[in-house]
Amino acid sequence: MEVITKFVQSIRFRIALVFVMFLLFTLESLGVFFVHQMERQDLIAFQDQITLPKYVTDRVKQALEDPDTSAGNDKIQEILAGYNNNVIQNVQIIDKSGNIRGSLVDGQQTRGQKTEDTNALKALANDPNYLKTRNVSKDSERQEIMTTPLEITTKGNGREVIGVAIVDASLKRVYENINKIMWLFIIAGLIALMASILLALFLARTITRPIEIINKQTTRIAAGDYTTVNHIFGSDELGQLGRSVNELSQRIEDSTETVNAERNRLTSVLTHMADGVLLANRQGQITIINQSAAKFIGINPQKALNHSIIEILGLSGEKTLADLLDDQTDFQINLSSGGRDLIVQAYVSLIRRKSGLISGIVMVLHDITEQEKIDAERRMFVSNVSHELRTPLTSVRSYVDALADGAVDDKRMAQNFLAVVQDETERMSRMINDLLELSRLDQGTMEVRSELVNLNSLFGFVLDRFDMILENQAADGQCPGKPYRIVRKFANEDIWVEVDPDKFTQVLDNLMNNALKYSPDGGTITVTLKRVGQEAIISISDQGLGIPAKDLENVFNRFFRVDKSRSRRQGGTGLGLAISKEMVERFNGRIWVESVENQGSTFYIALKIVDDDLIDAGEDWNEEG
Numbered sequence: 001m002e003v004i005t006k007f008v009q010s011i012r013f014r015i016a017l018v019f020v021m022f023l024l025f026t027l028e029s030l031g032v033f034f035v036h037q038m039e040r041q042d043l044i045a046f047q048d049q050i051t052l053p054k055y056v057t058d059r060v061k062q063a064l065e066d067p068d069t070s071a072g073n074d075k076i077q078e079i080l081a082g083y084n085n086n087v088i089q090n091v092q093i094i095d096k097s098g099n100i101r102g103s104l105v106d107g108q109q110t111r112g113q114k115t116e117d118t119n120a121l122k123a124l125a126n127d128p129n130y131l132k133t134r135n136v137s138k139d140s141e142r143q144e145i146m147t148t149p150l151e152i153t154t155k156g157n158g159r160e161v162i163g164v165a166i167v168d169a170s171l172k173r174v175y176e177n178i179n180k181i182m183w184l185f186i187i188a189g190l191i192a193l194m195a196s197i198l199l200a201l202f203l204a205r206t207i208t209r210p211i212e213i214i215n216k217q218t219t220r221i222a223a224g225d226y227t228t229v230n231h232i233f234g235s236d237e238l239g240q241l242g243r244s245v246n247e248l249s250q251r252i253e254d255s256t257e258t259v260n261a262e263r264n265r266l267t268s269v270l271t272h273m274a275d276g277v278l279l280a281n282r283q284g285q286i287t288i289i290n291q292s293a294a295k296f297i298g299i300n301p302q303k304a305l306n307h308s309i310i311e312i313l314g315l316s317g318e319k320t321l322a323d324l325l326d327d328q329t330d331f332q333i334n335l336s337s338g339g340r341d342l343i344v345q346a347y348v349s350l351i352r353r354k355s356g357l358i359s360g361i362v363m364v365l366h367d368i369t370e371q372e373k374i375d376a377e378r379r380m381f382v383s384n385v386s387h388e389l390r391t392p393l394t395s396v397r398s399y400v401d402a403l404a405d406g407a408v409d410d411k412r413m414a415q416n417f418l419a420v421v422q423d424e425t426e427r428m429s430r431m432i433n434d435l436l437e438l439s440r441l442d443q444g445t446m447e448v449r450s451e452l453v454n455l456n457s458l459f460g461f462v463l464d465r466f467d468m469i470l471e472n473q474a475a476d477g478q479c480p481g482k483p484y485r486i487v488r489k490f491a492n493e494d495i496w497v498e499v500d501p502d503k504f505t506q507v508l509d510n511l512m513n514n515a516l517k518y519s520p521d522g523g524t525i526t527v528t529l530k531r532v533g534q535e536a537i538i539s540i541s542d543q544g545l546g547i548p549a550k551d552l553e554n555v556f557n558r559f560f561r562v563d564k565s566r567s568r569r570q571g572g573t574g575l576g577l578a579i580s581k582e583m584v585e586r587f588n589g590r591i592w593v594e595s596v597e598n599q600g601s602t603f604y605i606a607l608k609i610v611d612d613d614l615i616d617a618g619e620d621w622n623e624e625g
Contacts, residue, residue: 015207019200020193027189035182042174043144047133049087050146050169056083057165061150064095064163073111076102089143090168093150094120096161120164123149135171142171210238214245226253276344276365279351280309282358284321296335296344296365309363313346324348324361333365343369392424448500448586452610455495455536459529462508463488466516484516489528495536497607499587507583510576511540511603518544518601536609541602547595555593556581 052060059079066072076093080102083091091104098121100110115121122130126149133146150163210232220228226249232242270277276293280286285306294301297312304312310321313333328348335342344365351360399417408414463486474483515525523543530537547555556577584591584605595601 013204015204016197016200019203020197023196023200024193027192031182031185031189034185035178038181039174039178042178046087046144046169046171046174047146050085050144050167052083052091052148052165052167057148057150060093060165061152061162064093064101064150065152073101077111080104087173088167088169092166094124094164094166096124096163098124101163117147117166119147120166123147123164124161126161142175144169144171207238210242214242217245217249221249221252224256226250226256274367278309278312278363278365280361280363282360284308284310284324284361286312287360293365296342296367298335298337309361325350325358332368341369342367343372392428395424396421448503450498450500450587452496453499453501453504455497455538455607456490456529458501458504459508459527459538460488460490462505462512463527466512484519484521485524487524487526489526489530491530493531495529495531496610497536497587498610499607503583504587507580507605510580511605514576514603515540515542515544518542520544531609534609535606538605538607539602541600543600546597546599547593547601548597552593552595556591
């Protein structure tokens, strides 16, 4: 049933149907016309056959004019009986009074009776509306009735109707002949119809077959298969259409490959962009979001689709979609959440059609968190530098003003004031030198001369120097309280690292000085050097006040001090740990701190150990060996 329905709905069936219907209509029209013409010709010929000859009508007229009616009737009956025409069934002669004067079939019974044929009466009355011939059905048989007026010429050359001859004849033979011809025509028409159906289907197939081939090709093209090529030959319209579709398929394939390549490139660019990209339609619903934007927002990219860009970015109450459409000024969005700091700069652009209609919004999110932190640190740095320089400058200016006001005359007071000015000046000088050193580290212009160094020997040298300083201070009475004590815990094996000895000595000096500054009188400074895997671990522990947990992540920031008042009294600049961190990282190492408040702090340095066969063998491996 489905096959039949499909065939009936096909263009092949429609073409064949139109062709067959046209042919059928033509054949039927010709058949009707032909049968009608045959019927008309046969009826005319039949009327000629049943028309009474002139010699018969003349003799009948003479009989009607006979004054002796009875003799006239006998003559009429004799004339009719002598007339031999096997087509005619009956002939009636009626005089001008409407009386039947004679009949071929039942002349004796009807003679003298009045006729009931109104058409004959009209003919007797010379009525122009009478019918000369008429077809009637009598006893289920069609008959032709011919009414012929019998006229004579009067003395004034006029015409006078003296009677009517009515001829009855059966049309059976005529219509039997017509029916035979009609059946022959119907049979021939059916044969022609079947032939025309086959021919129509064949012709329709020759037309629709190329169309079906092209339809299959276009279906595959729509499905993305451009490899199919139709083989439609010829120079007609269908052949040209087939070649055009082949060319169109090739162009679509080329265009699709170009579009896919561009799409892949765009997708790759969007996927690997560090900036977030969102595309929304005119209603503000997100249609495209890349991984970076989804990561910024903290949402699955698929879940963000078809959601409002205002809601996704958390701008409700701050901005509306109309604001984005009207004003494309850049603005910042704070996307910090869950302990994560994230600030992005949003750049908005509109997508316009040629008509000027806005069809979408493109928003690019640029992560400026680090930049904001750097700007904040820069502002803090400038503020700290200003503050740190202002304090000694204020002191210097105060003492200089005092000296200018007369204190210079008091030698003892002047010496004390000048000593303070000298200390503050040296402090400012150290601070400026530290700043310059940090600047060189930041810019990468500091000259670093790395070499293989025995860390045991280098660290021991630094600690020996601090032991000597502590002993000298104790001997000179510079330590009013209990003296400090340095405890060493070194590994038995030699540990070699690649560092700049001078720069790393400066790092160790900074850490030891801090340990001494923040340790109570008589405190113990514990230093360790050990090997852990492929790293050398140095630790310097003090027994000071420790560092609060909230400040641990800031101790290596520039100008940061846990106890600012004490560090200033001891001449600190707040840059030592920052410099140490920069230098250790320059040596591909790590530095960190662990501390418990009121129990002391421990600073750690981890450096990569250098293993060398010559070093392990204890051989002379320098260039001069």
